[in-house]
Amino acid sequence: MAAAQPPKPENMIWAALADPFGISAFLEQSLYWTPAEKNAQLPALKGFFLLNRCFWLGWALLLLGFSYARFSFRPKLEKAAGATITAAAGDTTEVSSRPTIHLKVQQWRSFRSIFSFELRELLFSWPFLLMMGFWLVIVFTEIYSRINSGGAYDDSLYPTTALLVWLIEGPLPYFALLLILFYTGELLWRDRERKMEGIIGSTPVTNPPMFWARALTLFSIPVLLMLAGVWLAVGVQIAYDYSNFEPRRYLAMFYYSGWPLFFYTTIILLVQILMPRKYLGMALAFAFFLATRPVVLGQLGLHHPLLQLGSFPSLVYTDMNGFGDTSRPFHHFAVHWSILGSVFVFLSYQLWPRSREGSLRVRWRNLRRQWRPGNTALLAGLGLLFLLSNLSIYHELHIETEYQSPQDQLDFKEAYERKYKHLHAGHSLFPTAIDQELELYPHLGKYKVKARCTVQNKSDSVLTQLFITERLPLAHLEVQGARLLERDSTFGAWLYQLDPALQPGGCFDYQYELLWERKGHQSSKSLLENGAYLLRDEYDPVLNYRPSLEIQDPTERHRRGLPPLIEEQVVETHINQEATMGRIDFNCIISTVENQTAIAPGSLVGQWVADGRAYFHYRSATPIAPILSFFSARYARRDTTVNGVGLELYFHPTHDYNIAHIQAYAAQALAYCEKTFGAYPFDHLRIAEIPSHWPFGGQAMPGTISMVADRLYLTDLRYSPTFDLVAKRTIHEVAHQWWGGVLCPKNTPGASLIIEGLAK
Structure with missing residues (x-):
């Protein structure tokens, strides 16, 4: 049970002594073993492992000796033999009165x-x-x-x-x-x-x-x-x-x-x-x-x-x-x-x-x-x-919701693949403009999206049909110059006939509306009452077949008679998000409850309150990468200016331990990167806190950075004298404004060297 392994060698002794099974001591001994050594080498009775065994064996022998010394094989006689009981002399008197018993009081x-x-x-x-x-x-x-x-x-x-x-x-x-x-x-x-x-x-x-x-x-x-x-x-x-x-x-x-x-x-x-x-x-x-x-x-x-x-x-x-x-x-x-x-x-x-x-x-x-x-x-x-x-x-x-067992989910994936796999197109449709209205209702557990997008065909092929797969059910979808051929509500699929066909380099507009509302026992890690963090990839429909919905387990695919998956080059999710997708003109009006601040990429060009709701209007001054997320929380705020760039920090009011450090490191990173890599393309840099349940350290968007609470804001620098993690993570995400923001490599092997390697 004491399997929590302290990372510092000087702390290993505590886990080794506290673990009666010796697991932590064994982990300490094999910490730096190579895979080959782990397959061939046996643990040696030395070091902390020997100390652990001696300690617990000694303790066990001590308890055994104590038990043996205290245990007696002879029954104890509570009363001496021959003892007699002498009756009281004198007359006895019969007591006629009976005591009154209060049953409830007596039971209590x-x-x-x-x-x-x-x-x-x-x-x-x-x-x-x-x-x-x-x-x-x-x-x-x-x-x-x-x-x-x-x-x-x-x-x-x-x-x-x-x-x-x-x-x-x-x-x-x-x-x-x-x-x-x-x-x-x-x-x-x-x-x-x-x-x-x-x-x-x-x-x-x-x-x-x-x-x-x-x-x-x-x-x-x-x-x-x-x-x-x-x-x-x-x-x-x-x-x-x-x-x-x-x-x-x-x-x-x-x-x-x-x-x-x-x-x-x-x-x-x-x-x-x-x-x-x-x-x-x-x-x-x-x-x-x-x-x-x-x-x-x-x-x-x-x-x-x-x-x-x-x-x-x-x-x-x-x-x-x-x-x-x-x-x-x-x-x-x-x-x-x-x-x-x-x-x-x-x-x-x-x-x-x-x-x-x-x-x-x-x-x-x-x-x-x-x-x-x-x-x-x-x-x-x-x-x-x-x-x-x-x-x-x-x-x-x-x-209230549609329950799916694991078997139902596998059946859904199989049916989706069998029905629509042939529509998986190799075209490259990328957005060039996004104009949307996002209404957040964190206290009610719902949000509304109205979006109008312009998409360009960046492939060399002519596109005659457009297949769209929903991420969330759409209330309305309209594609410019297209005729709806099929609407499949079971799989959230839309098939359109493009008339005229979309030529390479050609563009078309589409618009959609959706309402997501929490029902039944649903929960969302994105839409929280305080600390909402909504990614565009969670609701934006996919303009293609979705391979991610296919069954990934080879054994299960074979059992169901599905062909083996074609292995593709594995690329990090972070790289996928920051790969070359072009640039977009972005405009967004985001509204939330009155006591919260809503944040999105782009310059804040307007802010007002109406009908008990707070409205924020963001617009990109120049085309930006379509890596978009949206925030809403009761933030505390601290601002400063660095070479004409507004540095804005948004954080939970009680998580102010490292704010001064984050501000100083972000300012230094901005100044250094501008001097070394070129001009910063925005007039603002926002760093906003998001809740601890997100499984990453941070995410860089154009002019905006999200940082997870326990990966940055709750790091205790008082007991980290050898390495400043707050500085490392802050500077790394600021550097992504250049490496992955200003410069986006193609989504090919080696892209991580540009995006992640040069940002470290």
Whole structure:
């Protein structure tokens, strides 16, 4: 579990000592092995690997010796032999009055007493203390190895609450479920193993206090682990002089990470109650947990979320947007599985093995005999709620949106290829002008696009037909001088007859409109309530057949009778985007909510507010490369001027740690590149922050740069004395304004030398 590998050699010892399996020590030893050495060489018992084995073997021997010294093979006699009990002399008096018992008060007192006892037994037991210590070591290793020179360039990060919670949540399910699995058996079988079940069962304490005290003790295990993790994380933040603790994010962890664990606790509790042996119950619960993992069920063809027991939607959290639209599906499934968990708890309570009630068959017989109409009503109510929850989720997945299983997606790809592969043309249609209106509604989860584009045929062939494939469903599409031959809504395909035919070098106009709106359980990483970052390639229709929709797996293609794919020269995505596509005249009016700033490539020629919306008009003064993205967020802003160029920095208000450095490095890069490579073609340079879930460091567009939050703004320069990653990434993206912007090589092998190599 301590597989987080610290990148700095001097930090390897911490991971090596913390890993009882020796994985981290082995990784340290084989870090610089060549592929040939990895295939032939065996790990040597030396260095950190030897230290790791000696440390854990010594610790194991110490525990074994301690256990042997403390264990006794002789039963203890609690009372001396021959002791007698002397009865009190004198007359006895019959007491006629009977005490008044307040049942509810007595049950509450019994519950408090049993719960406090069980909690003390848990907290001060050796297994729990050892696992808690191991848990803290793992969490500390994860945190330390990431925030302290844990990046690809040995860069450090500020210990933000979002980052630390993410690091805690990684190993949490494994530790929590292991402890729950173990202590469920201990709590349920402890009285029977100590031969105390008869005495406990004969006490006047009713079943509810006994059951709920032990059930809540089990539910408290993940809470205790999270509390310890929060305590450690806050301590790290204090040690690193970081004061933005964000308690709401810590509290959210107890819900978003704790709720799935609570549900699994109900399953483990029921399985253990049904089994006649403790270790059999543990084994079956563990096997059940493994068998219901999404990866296992997926192999069986059970991909639907409703068929994956305890499956919760993935969550994405960023400082800019919080959980965003990913929290709504989670709430829905939390209610859904909570209802089923309540059924499991109800059955566990009814089958609670009190005293010597015998086998499961006996308990079932007693349950039928003691069954009350209220139990039927409760179980029926829970069943009805669970059915309604199923129908509600089904509606969100299948009615509001179109659910596709992996098999459905493969069928779609196969059908698209078989039907339209013959229309894959080798023409080169590139835009020369784009004029669009973009309306963003981040709080409503929708956006509208109205675009008019001019396209030029840059190939040597005459084009008589035009095949268009949608990326998103289009509300309207019109091609100048063309007649619609076919409209296929299933595949989002449009086929036009060009009249007259488009000659080499010829141009035509087309315009389209679309509305994308989040429905059901859909989520978007692009359109966020705060921090929207929309790429043109996400919605702009493709003026050709889309090879990216083909099945890529050779085995699957062979199974379906599809021809092998023709291998093409692999080119980086970044190079594809910056390849020679010509230049365009760009004009865009982008609107958003009034309290946000909208950004697009081009010079800002107008800005106004109308009907509670903010409008921004951008236009390119000279033709630019058609690499276009659009931003909208509640930005803080810092401006300066460098040789007549307006340098504008847009960032999340709490991410201002490196703004002065970014501004200084961008200014230096602008001055150097202008002096060395030629004039900067724009009157502005904008650098805007985007949320951390984007999988790249930055993207350069004409006059505009997007930078990912945790790749630049949250880099902690206080603990990166040998390498300034903020300077490296800022200067690199500014240099792309020349290498990839002013100069765009052809999309051929070696293009990366011009675009990426010379920009470093």
